[in-house]
Amino acid sequence: MMYTFDFSSLWAYWPEFLAGALTTLEMTFAATVLGLCIGVAGAIARGSRHAWLRVVAGGYVELVRNTPFLIQIFFLFFGLASVGVRMPVLAAAVLAMVINVGAYTTEIVRAGIEAVHPGQIEAAESLGLSVPQVYWYVILRPALERVYPALTSQFVLMMLSSSITSQISAEELTAVANNIQSITFRSLETYIVVALLYLVLTVLLKSGFWLLGQGLFPRRRRLGTPL
Amino acid sequence: MSVVVKLEDVHKSFGLVEVLRGVSFEVSAGEVVAIIGRSGSGKSTALRCINRLEKIQSGSIEVCGRRVEAPDLDLRALRQDVGIVFQSYNLFPHLTVEENIVLAPRRVKNVKGAEAHALARTALEQVGLSDKIDAYPEQLSGGQQQRVAIARSLAMSPKVMLFDEVTSALDPELTGEVLRVMEKLAKGGMTMIMVTHEMGFARRAADRVIYMHTGKVWETGTGAMLGSPQTPELKNFLANEL
Ligand SMILES: Nc1ncnc2c1ncn2[C@@H]1O[C@H](COP(=O)(O)OP(=O)(O)OP(=O)(O)O)[C@@H](O)[C@H]1O
Ligand SMILES: [Mg+2]
Numbered sequence: 001m002m003y004t005f006d007f008s009s010l011w012a013y014w015p016e017f018l019a020g021a022l023t024t025l026e027m028t029f030a031a032t033v034l035g036l037c038i039g040v041a042g043a044i045a046r047g048s049r050h051a052w053l054r055v056v057a058g059g060y061v062e063l064v065r066n067t068p069f070l071i072q073i074f075f076l077f078f079g080l081a082s083v084g085v086r087m088p089v090l091a092a093a094v095l096a097m098v099i100n101v102g103a104y105t106t107e108i109v110r111a112g113i114e115a116v117h118p119g120q121i122e123a124a125e126s127l128g129l130s131v132p133q134v135y136w137y138v139i140l141r142p143a144l145e146r147v148y149p150a151l152t153s154q155f156v157l158m159m160l161s162s163s164i165t166s167q168i169s170a171e172e173l174t175a176v177a178n179n180i181q182s183i184t185f186r187s188l189e190t191y192i193v194v195a196l197l198y199l200v201l202t203v204l205l206k207s208g209f210w211l212l213g214q215g216l217f218p219r220r221r222r223l224g225t226p227l
Numbered sequence: 228m229s230v231v232v233k234l235e236d237v238h239k240s241f242g243l244v245e246v247l248r249g250v251s252f253e254v255s256a257g258e259v260v261a262i263i264g265r266s267g268s269g270k271s272t273a274l275r276c277i278n279r280l281e282k283i284q285s286g287s288i289e290v291c292g293r294r295v296e297a298p299d300l301d302l303r304a305l306r307q308d309v310g311i312v313f314q315s316y317n318l319f320p321h322l323t324v325e326e327n328i329v330l331a332p333r334r335v336k337n338v339k340g341a342e343a344h345a346l347a348r349t350a351l352e353q354v355g356l357s358d359k360i361d362a363y364p365e366q367l368s369g370g371q372q373q374r375v376a377i378a379r380s381l382a383m384s385p386k387v388m389l390f391d392e393v394t395s396a397l398d399p400e401l402t403g404e405v406l407r408v409m410e411k412l413a414k415g416g417m418t419m420i421m422v423t424h425e426m427g428f429a430r431r432a433a434d435r436v437i438y439m440h441t442g443k444v445w446e447t448g449t450g451a452m453l454g455s456p457q458t459p460e461l462k463n464f465l466a467n468e469l
Contacts, residue, residue, distance in 0.1 A: 105232070119313055119317040120320075123319075124319070125382060126278055126329055127282070127379070128307040128335040128383065129303075129334055130335075132442060137330060217321070219323075227320055227321055
């Protein structure tokens, strides 16, 4: 069996590939920022004094982590549409990503918060810091530093699984590739190119997170040891 | 002399267990008081009630004229008046020594840039650690970490300092450096209440010693009391400590 590779017929589509990759990046950026907010809020809620908050946050986490991502996307896009809640495709895709990654982030951040020694919290309270100040300076900052590697892997994973949103035709990289291969009939070449593009995106994302971490966590930068 | 801390018939229970059973004592400005007693006698609990890390069930605690058990207590103001140092240092591991020290002055008292830096320098000088200002806690020995914890408290200029067995987690060689810092503070006029298992130190540094037993102040006197205990319980305790 002989196969002659022909990448040249794909060349004409580089603007589409680029646009798809950019959309994937944008979706990932939005989902990372919003997912982190949800994760922090969720983690605080899971450790709350109020039982109902713990139950709501716990239920959310379990629901998301025990159902397929594709079903969550279909639910948000088709399911809600059938009861009259219609969203643009991209909005539904990003919302699904936020809800999904928010649940995983909740668990990761919670682990970080639980690792903060209660004595440090008492020390901070004893110094006169207010409750929000204690949360921010003494609990969340070290918690995020501690779980930063786990968090960033989760966000990279989310970038890769954003590929699934092509199922509702969100115009990200995978959907673009599907279109191109159906026009050119060069599916092998198309998916090789797309795989490489995802690889590039992953490297970009990881470098970005690394740089951000250098800025955010000076202790880690200077000592190089995990907290 | 003005009274800084005053406990009157304080009762504190955890669930059904009554840990403080009518504790009363007073500490005047500049006074150094050592609290000794067996494990579980309620020493830490008594300290923790003073800055309201624990709430009491009955009785009253007054700190600098403030009623600690009052429902409308300004908790953050109380805690600025009362410094506390714990057995387990509890430094913030993600912050440098300087950041540990200036966190509260900056966020609570709004002390700014250069002034905050100067505050950290002064506090570190007092504990003899000026060269560690940029270190992280994990780079310090236990004794050094504990001295930073003391500096962190001092930087808030508290009116009274509480010490809860601050040398118990330390190797014997490191105990001395921390005790010397505390003695210096005491000589400098700081009002101090310290729970300690170091009998020699209590005798040397304290103006007054309080022996707690089963949630009560059992015996109290000057350091000399440790040489001539009145109650069999204290006699027994001292015999076991030595
Ligand atoms: N948060 C808590 N919940 C329940 N019981 C507690 C709590 N804190 C302390 N206790 C109990 O209260 C009693 C007195 O404790 P406390 O820590 O005041 O003793 P201590 O004199 O400081 O002892 P040690 O010398 O071991 O530090 C102990 O029996 C302890 O088990
Ligand atoms: Mg104790």
